[in-house]
Amino acid sequence: MVARVGLIIPSSNRMVEQEMVRFFPADVVPHVTRLRMTGANRKTIGDLLPEVEAAAAALADAKCDVIVFHCTANSMSEGADGETRLLEALIRAGAPRAATTSTAIISALQALRAVSISLVTPYSHTVTEHETHFLEERGFRVPYAKGWALAGSDAYCATMPSIWFERMVAAQCDADAYFLSCANVQGIGIIDEVERQLGRPMITSNQAVIFDSLRQIGWRGEKAPPGRVFQTLA
Numbered sequence: 363m364v365a366r367v368g369l370i371i372p373s374s375n376r377m378v379e380q381e382m383v384r385f386f387p388a389d390v391v392p393h394v395t396r397l398r399m400t401g402a403n404r405k406t407i408g409d410l411l412p413e414v415e416a417a418a419a420a421l422a423d424a425k426c427d428v429i430v431f432h433c434t435a436n437s438m439s440e441g442a443d444g445e446t447r448l449l450e451a452l453i454r455a456g457a458p459r460a461a462t463t464s465t466a467i468i469s470a471l472q473a474l475r476a477v478s479i480s481l482v483t484p485y486s487h488t489v490t491e492h493e494t495h496f497l498e499e500r501g502f503r504v505p506y507a508k509g510w511a512l513a514g515s516d517a518y519c520a521t522m523p524s525i526w527f528e529r530m531v532a533a534q535c536d537a538d539a540y541f542l543s544c545a546n547v548q549g550i551g552i553i554d555e556v557e558r559q560l561g562r563p564m565i566t567s568n569q570a571v572i573f574d575s576l577r578q579i580g581w582r583g584e585k586a587p588p589g590r591v592f593q594t595l596a
Contacts, residue, residue: 365390367575368421368429368457370414372400374515375546378432382568385550385587390576393424399436401514407436407444415451422456428575429457430466434543434567435489437462438496459578463545463567466574468500470565473573473594476539478503482529483543484512484521493543506535518546527552531559540564545571553588563590 367386371378373396383392395417399410414431421429431437431448438445445464452460461469471479479502483490490509497504510529512518526549530540539562542549549566556564565573573591586592 363389365579365581366424366426366428367392367579368418368424368426369394369432369571370417370421370430371396371432371545372436372515373398373403374400375433376515376519377546377548378568381548381550382545382572385569385572387576387581387583387585387587389583390579390581393421393426395420399433407440407447410436411447411451414448415455418452418455418457418460426457428459428461428578429455430460430571430575431462432545432567432571434463434467434545435485435493437464438493441496441499461571461574461578463571464496466570467541467543467565467567469574469577470570470591471502471539471541473577474539474563474565474591476502476537476563478505478537478539480504480506480533480535480537480540481508481543482526482533482541483507483509484518484547485509485544486511490543505537506533508533515546518544519548521547523548523552527556530556530564534560538562542566550588557590565589565591 418429494504494507545567553564
């Protein structure tokens with residue numbers, strides 16, 4: 363039986379279709395819709411909610427089993443209150459199950475029983491600091507946090523996986539897990555090698571959303587996506 367995952371992503375994102383969707387299991391079909399919500403189109407969550415609700419309703423029409431608001435920075439931007447408001451909008455629109463990127467990340471870290479997190483982002487120092495604070499509010503320690511201050515979506519997309527691999531290895535510290543933030547970077551393909559090199563689990567925004575979607579629908583299968591986190595579904 364086929365399950366369906368609906369993803370609401372920023373209009374500027376190019377990595378969800380290019381990188382992420384191919385890592386879903388064959389019996390789980392992703393459906394993607396876009397909103398203008400980043401860069402010059404950035405909005406408060408309050409202003410964004412009507413658009414989120416309309417997009418979620420369209421994905422509910424496609425009989426999606428889980429609907430995810432998938433943008434790391436936006437889902438963390440207004441803390442627990444903003445996260446709750448986004449989830450409530452998805453449910454109001456008819457999502458049988460709902461998540462945001464931030465709730466998926468927390469779900470993955472909790473599944474790994476991680477307490478301390480090494481954080482790497484393509485974002486500015488300010489946005490990276492905000493993400494650090496978000497994780498600390500959720501009870502995690504962040505002994506390492508590095509934002510690479512890349513110049514927007516084009517630079518996020520253009521950065522090769524090998525560069526992110528080097529940056530993740532350079533982030534080695536006393537951490538239980540390593541987190542590469544942002545849904546618009548090429549990171550899933552490096553997870554297995556980073557985990558081998560560092561001896562610790564690694565997650566990315568895109569991988570965490572796959573994980574939490576599969577967890578919510580109760581998926582069990584033999585061919586899981588990359589990453590130790592999927593072993594917790596067994």
